[in-house]
Amino acid sequence: MAASELSTNAKTGSPNGEPVYLVVGLLRRPHGVRGEIMTEIMTDFPERLKTGAKYYLGDDHLPVTIRTSRMHKQGILLSFEGINDRDEIGAYRNTYLYVDVNDWPPLPAGEYYDFELIGLEVIVEETGEVLGELVDILETGANDVYVVESDSGQETLLPAIPEVVLDVDLDSAQMKVYLLPGLLGDDD
Secondary structure, eight states: OEEOSOSSGGGSOOTTSOOSEEEEEEEEEEETTTTEEEEEEOSSOGGGSOTTOEEEETTTTEEEEEEEEEEETTEEEEEETTOOSHHHHHTTTTEEEEEEGGGSOOOOTTOEEHHHHTTOEEEETTTOOEEEEEEEEEOOSSSOEEEEEOTTSOEEEEEOSTTTEEEEETTTTEEEEOOOTTTTSOOO
């Protein structure tokens, strides 16, 4: 149901938690002597990290353009225009690579970026009860799991499946859900 780009607002690179930038990678270590750097992929769309694409480096959101891009082992080797040697790119080791959220394409109907879901008020459709706020999204092998935290701090884990997630209304900042028997630890 959700295309993941980040799992918490801490990774938006935005001062108030409202996304302006999305993390797409983490620069790890220089590779070779011509300014390439091994990058950990943190996006479901690594094919968009291509030559000529514009991104932003670090907390200051320094604009950069990808000069070269190639898959390597478990990540991707990137180089940027204007950064031509190992020492220059090495200064950006352990720096996040961001994309401006306005440059990211919209998803098909019924699919959402994780940052759009974090913070939604989760409501049980049958009763109108507010279950809490969606605070995190766990990626599992079968499906994502939404972590919902109540005002009292109690966490509820909801599988992100159509039987549970009935409606997402981003304009109202609400998600309506159906609680399958046993989801709240009851004996139903």
